[in-house]
Amino acid sequence: MCAANEKMSGVARLIEVTAVEDPRVDDFRDLSTADRRPDRPGGRGLVIAEGVVVVRRMLASPYPIRALLGVRRRIEELGDEIADLDVPAYIADAEVMAGIVGFHLNRGVLAIADRAPEVELTRLTATARRLAVLEGIGDHENLGSLFRNAAAFGIDGVLLGAGCSDPLYRRSVRVSMGHVLRVPFTRVHSWPGDLKLLRDEGFRIVALSPRASSVPLREAEPGREPVAILLGSEGPGLTEQAMTAADVTVRIPMAGEVDSLNVATSAAIVFHIMGEGSEGGGR
Amino acid sequence: MCAANEKMSGVARLIEVTAVEDPRVDDFRDLSTADRRPDRPGGRGLVIAEGVVVVRRMLASPYPIRALLGVRRRIEELGDEIADLDVPAYIADAEVMAGIVGFHLNRGVLAIADRAPEVELTRLTATARRLAVLEGIGDHENLGSLFRNAAAFGIDGVLLGAGCSDPLYRRSVRVSMGHVLRVPFTRVHSWPGDLKLLRDEGFRIVALSPRASSVPLREAEPGREPVAILLGSEGPGLTEQAMTAADVTVRIPMAGEVDSLNVATSAAIVFHIMGEGSEGGGR
Structure with missing residues (x-):
């Protein structure tokens, strides 16, 4: 046989x-x-x-x-x-x-x-200079793309808040070009309460939101670290609770009529700009 | 019945x-x-x-x-x-x-x-300040995403060079969120010969390539217009013939090990940075 x-x-x-x-x-x-x-x-x-x-x-x-x-x-x-x-x-x-x-x-x-144990949050915050923090990213392709872009711009780790899907699903692994296997990530169990832990560790929390009160990305002190970049899903965006945990809310300046970019694309732009002037920015 | x-x-x-x-x-x-x-x-x-x-x-x-x-x-x-x-x-x-x-x-x-007649190249170049010029973008999703990002950052038109697929395919229309219906585009029939027409009209041609001889994006005079941003496909990149038509070749600074970004994501970053300081940059 x-x-x-x-x-x-x-x-x-x-x-x-x-x-x-x-x-x-x-x-x-x-x-x-x-x-x-x-x-x-x-x-x-x-x-x-x-x-x-x-x-x-x-x-x-x-x-x-x-x-x-x-x-x-x-x-x-x-x-x-x-x-x-x-x-x-x-x-x-x-x-x-x-x-x-x-x-x-x-x-x-x-x-x-086989799966490997997730890294512990405290271990990530102890060494990372730039973190991405995600809320409500349920789409496996977007999640995969986000990890690919995180790797491209030297993000040290990804925290998965409420509503994020599993980055180790086959489609996410593939779309990430395998970078979900390289960029450390961990789930944040108490959301958004645990964002406070980031603050306690000295991270400035920068949230992305297209709302009018947000400051243009470029004015949010790119290069200042340690920084945690908080990103929500494309449609509903970040919840109010997550937003209030942020130190500053930024937006990507865009042409008039366009609603929003894909979340992984937005992330790439924010990772790139926030990394400019940083030693780890990959220049 | x-x-x-x-x-x-x-x-x-x-x-x-x-x-x-x-x-x-x-x-x-x-x-x-x-x-x-x-x-x-x-x-x-x-x-x-x-x-x-x-x-x-x-x-x-x-x-x-x-x-x-x-x-x-x-x-x-x-x-x-x-x-x-x-x-x-x-x-x-x-x-x-x-x-x-x-x-x-x-x-x-x-x-x-129904389809509408494509705009003429000379009509696009007569009024546009910022154009995207694509070569070898055969993937319908990438092409759709590119149009979405072009719309987001106020690109005035898209020129389709050799090897690009049809932006009006259903999947491209959907992924573009309908922006292929809004951003004017036209096929460039003599490729890359017609890039010379852009030059004659005063466009500076900025090509994106990860090669080491490229200058970091930020150093390529963002905001200077009119500009035509030349983008190739993810794997093979721009052909040598297209590259030699460029006035300057730029790269997006990235972290060490990462090969490349998705082409639509790269495009978004370039459109964003090259639009900074421009009046049409959407700030």
Whole structure:
């Protein structure tokens, strides 16, 4: 039923898989539910990386990899990077792979990892200079994009307030280009009460809101740190409770008629501007 | 077969549709192909607006609306805005609507328009202060996001160079929040030769590229106009031919390891920074 050809080699443990029903690749089965949190139906809470770029970020992350699955060319492309990894690297052709994961996957390689414990809030605040604090970001793509942009502009960590979805869902991982695996994040359990902890640690809390009373971004002392940048969802924006916790409320100057930008795009602009003049601003 | 209840009212011509197969709503049938260019299989080249916000932008656009289709609540929400519109507004329940368009549509209202002639390049260059010039933007979502961001930061027009897809595809219209219907655009037929026309009209051409020889964005005289901002696709970036047409090549300063931002996000940052200090910058 399944012709396996196991061998030890320079790259992980290469194992050929020729049958869709091979039980050894069960972690990769029906991917569209495998990433759900363990408390959800069908959910196993596994973290899934798709494509060579994202798999590389997973290899460099604290998430413990269980296995890889890919077409031969992609597994070989990872070569040295998985040489010392003591996990199976399953090789299958594209059709068998599609049968296992449940849809055609054009990125050619997957890695699956267990979740790692979230960092503690106090550990983040002790070392970070610039944090992003999110409220109500329920859309997985927006959340993923936000992490990608956070990484691009050297944000040291992300705090997830009320109403944020799980950044480790497959779609978020993919849209983030794997940066959710790199940028530390943690859930804020008492919201927005715990924002006070940030203040106590000396963080200035800068909230983004298009309301008329907000000051233009550029006037909010870019470069002054430590700073926590508070962002709400696109439609409803930040709640009043979150807003009152802020030291200053800023807006991105925009042309007349336009309602608002996508939240991840707004975030990128704020991260960029607030980082100007900072030593960690990546210039 | 179909119980139609036609009446004239304060809002367009309200027509109730109760049968999926009603031929009067054929323009809305199988929406996933209706927006294809007429030269493509199944393509009728129609422009499709989804949801109240985007339909409003279509109403304010130069695209001639043929008809609306929506659930009663959404058609009524448009009320006065469609009162003087001499086109049919078909009302159906959500299930009939799903049967017509071919999938469940949670925005509740659609408008369909014919294409309008593209503006001429010389007309754009004669009045614009800030233009975006795109090369190789084939992804419909990225293209839509780019238009949304162009509108947000007061870009006066978009030139589509080689390899750009059609901004009037349904997905682009939706992701742009309807701003592709508002921001004038035109195809550049001789690429990149026609960039010379921009130069002749006094535009400074600023190209975005992450290469090391690029100058940080902030050093490229933000606010100096007229300016044409040249943007390439995420992976390959701008071609050498396009790059050599530029007066200056800029980069967005980023944190160490990150490869690049999404092209629409990069565009938003460049539009924002290059607009600072400009009179049209929307402050």
